[in-house]
Amino acid sequence: MPSGGPEIEQLIQLLARLPGLGPRSARRAVLHLIKKKEQLMLPLSAALDRAVAAVRTCEVCGNVDTMSPCSICADPRRGETGILIVVEDVADLWALERAGVGQVRYHVLGGVLSPLDGVGPDDLNLDGLIGRAQDYAEIVLAMNATVEGQTTAHYITDRLAGTGIRVTRLAHGVPVGGELDYLDEGTLSQALRARTEI
Amino acid sequence: MPSGGPEIEQLIQLLARLPGLGPRSARRAVLHLIKKKEQLMLPLSAALDRAVAAVRTCEVCGNVDTMSPCSICADPRRGETGILIVVEDVADLWALERAGVGQVRYHVLGGVLSPLDGVGPDDLNLDGLIGRAQDYAEIVLAMNATVEGQTTAHYITDRLAGTGIRVTRLAHGVPVGGELDYLDEGTLSQALRARTEI
Ligand SMILES: [Zn+2]
Ligand SMILES: [Zn+2]
Numbered sequence: 062m063p064s065g066g067p068e069i070e071q072l073i074q075l076l077a078r079l080p081g082l083g084p085r086s087a088r089r090a091v092l093h094l095i096k097k098k099e100q101l102m103l104p105l106s107a108a109l110d111r112a113v114a115a116v117r118t119c120e121v122c123g124n125v126d127t128m129s130p131c132s133i134c135a136d137p138r139r140g141e142t143g144i145l146i147v148v149e150d151v152a153d154l155w156a157l158e159r160a161g162v163g164q165v166r167y168h169v170l171g172g173v174l175s176p177l178d179g180v181g182p183d184d185l186n187l188d189g190l191i192g193r194a195q196d197y198a199e200i201v202l203a204m205n206a207t208v209e210g211q212t213t214a215h216y217i218t219d220r221l222a223g224t225g226i227r228v229t230r231l232a233h234g235v236p237v238g239g240e241l242d243y244l245d246e247g248t249l250s251q252a253l254r255a256r257t258e259i
Numbered sequence: 260m261p262s263g264g265p266e267i268e269q270l271i272q273l274l275a276r277l278p279g280l281g282p283r284s285a286r287r288a289v290l291h292l293i294k295k296k297e298q299l300m301l302p303l304s305a306a307l308d309r310a311v312a313a314v315r316t317c318e319v320c321g322n323v324d325t326m327s328p329c330s331i332c333a334d335p336r337r338g339e340t341g342i343l344i345v346v347e348d349v350a351d352l353w354a355l356e357r358a359g360v361g362q363v364r365y366h367v368l369g370g371v372l373s374p375l376d377g378v379g380p381d382d383l384n385l386d387g388l389i390g391r392a393q394d395y396a397e398i399v400l401a402m403n404a405t406v407e408g409q410t411t412a413h414y415i416t417d418r419l420a421g422t423g424i425r426v427t428r429l430a431h432g433v434p435v436g437g438e439l440d441y442l443d444e445g446t447l448s449q450a451l452r453a454r455t456e457i
């Protein structure tokens with residue numbers, strides 16, 4: 062075991078499991094942490110402890126926050142537009158918030174329908190969506206432009222048929238096969254403004 | 260502040276300062292941690308705490324370990340070959356250990372001479388090297404094949420001139436401009452085996 066002791070080796074192995082990091086970059090990250098012990102390693106350790114203690118999943122929308130209902134669900138101004146944006150993942154919610162799409166609310170599905178991967182309606186936060194949809198004038202389906210994302214959007218449209226709720230989707234402008242979280246903020250804003258009836 | 264509360268935001272900002280991670284990949288890493296709270300976030304938090312408490316810089320060679328002298332300096336078999344390999348950084352030491360270069364010892368300079376960046380001899384662990392060099396039959400200078408690395412190697416060669424200690428460098432085989440830590444292990448092993456007199 063080349064890398065200085067079991068504590069260091071274990072830290073490398075855990076960091077290597079983060080998306081975007083492999084064993085080599087995890088080793089570099091750990092050496093960087095050790096070099097910047099006071100400025101980075103200790104604050105990161107403390108921040109991680111605080112986040113572990115504080116993080117909650119919002120029982121209303123599925124967002125990640127330090128309170129539940131989350132700060133978006135708890136903000137009454139967010140309800141006034143009557144717009145509920147349905148996303149696959151918290152990363153997509155964050156991307157839309159960074160794009161400054163306005164005083165909207167969100168619903169995080171926690172994934173997409175994917176029969177091949179064994180993901181069915183019961184595995185997503187779909188009943189929660191159907192339950193709260195009636196409180197909104199418009200449901201914007203902001204799934205990724207993938208086959209599974211669009212299948213999930215169709216499924217939701219079917220479930221909401223006959224309720225009288227306006228169901229829209231993001232305008233084309235989201236590149237086919239692209240993921241929301243990788244889009245620049247202007248594209249996301251435009252796609253939301255030009256959203257179309259389903 | 261889009262990303263769910265100050266605790267989460269701070270964790271993202273600290274992770275974004277790790278090499279190889281930017282703001283976007285740090286956000287993805289934090290969401291991944293939150294999703295895998297039990298399997299990854301809690302263990303990582305604990306591993307970081309343990310590493311913070313355990314990590315030492317070896318007072319002899321500059322390696323990072325959980326003891327000082329480090330496990331390499333404390334191992335008497337490592338002294339028998341009489342070979343001391345001088346590296347810029349702990350990452351290079353780890354790379355050589357992964358390559359399985361044998362029962363050698365190391366000396367970590369902690370950088371390279373770089374007048375432009377204001378790094379002079381006093382900023383590196385050079386006096387430590389001169390002090391322990393006499394205990395070894397051969398000093399292998401394993402600097403990166405960069406201008407600064409080679410300048411540093413020449414500086415060390417000059418300092419050791421007249422001591423009678425054999426001073427060698429890694430064989431060419433290290434790509435010009437390349438960094439040790441990115442080389443495959445076979446190349447590193449070969450470069451060490453074919454090391455040449457300076
Ligand atoms: Zn919420
Ligand atoms: Zn040592």
